[in-house]
Amino acid sequence: MRVLLTGGAGFIGSHTALCLLEAGHEIVALDNLNNSSPEALKRVSELTGKQATLVVGDCTVEADVEKVFTEYGPFDAVVHFAGHKAVGESVSIPLEYYRNNLNSTLVLCNVMKKHGCLNLVFSSSATVYGTNTQVPLHEDLPTGCTNPYGWTKWMNEQILTDWSHAEKDVSVVLLRYFNPIGAHQSGRIGEDPSGIPNNLMPYVCQVASGKLQKLHVFGNDYDTVDGTGVRDYIHVCDLANGHLKALEYAVEHKGVEVVNLGTGEGYSVMQLVHAFEEANGIEIPYVVDPRRPGDIAICYADPKKANEKLKWQATRTLTDMCRDAWNWQKQNPFGYHGDENK
């Protein structure tokens, strides 16, 4: 297959690029480098010995998307990763989130349609389950969101579902990711957040490296195993493999499917911290802070559908995730830029 990856220079996109190239497919990434570095795909080319082509362009600009299809197509399928993803920021600048995350999809789908490329895999999120407490979270549960970022995922799911209902040859797989962490085992590609990380694992890694002093645990009075929040952490390479399986499914089946990508197991903040300490032999100092507004107590997937429909399941353990995340951080203390002034 020849696959277009929008947002392909990002965290999940670069790991998926590597996975697809290793499986013998060709990829082209379209990315405006708003939250990523061209270095990621250079390293994917080095690791695989195959060409991970990057086209710098914006998915909300029709001419940019058209150019990729004309000059680098035809494509058998598209994975649409491109979008803004920070929950807190989406509350501060909602219009920018709706503009980028919705316009990119509308522009992309119109250009795909024009070029007869009708197979699409979309990056959705477990955030669309909102405040649902009925774990494990199954795809048929009612959805709803608590922040603008989440609503952009929810609206994109609706747009793509309507498109697939209207045009019988369209095939869409909506992947609801749980909490992707870790990095490729080589330590050459990984998650490179700008500024102080919002998410748990990158924060833990920066405490381990001494860049940050201590972890702030957001609440220890939840109704969970030890009072701290429980999440379904999934290794980014397992997640990448889920995209390969979703693409194979999409080219064989018409219509729309929504599929969770999670392990089906939940771990608390303190369980993750202890797993990190054990895997890497490093102590993580922490303090307990009040709950973070908008957080829920427990969130983990029912992964049965992914197993049945996509023939996929996660294979890597929490220890693997902690080891690989630290290996990346250790080798790249300042991310792809290689200096402190990012």
Ligand code: NAD
């Ligand atoms: P990321 O920020 O590393 O990757 C997104 C990429 O999209 C970046 O390289 C960015 O430069 C690019 N981009 C943004 N807007 C663009 C535009 N208009 N045109 C072209 N490129 C654009 O994020 P990620 O963690 O790799 O996430 C990928 C996708 O998965 C996102 O849609 C995100 O919302 C979704 N998702 C991520 C997580 C997670 O925990 N990382 C969880 C659930 C869903």
Ligand code: UD1
């Ligand atoms: C968050 C987003 C979610 C997004 C996901 C991946 C929110 C409310 N949700 O999920 O939409 O898809 O990131 O990008 O932001 N924690 C700490 N200290 C920290 C950071 C986190 O204790 O410094 C705790 C949180 O309270 C939570 C767990 O660690 O219990 C995981 O947090 P995080 O990594 O931010 O992911 P989510 O909140 O699950």
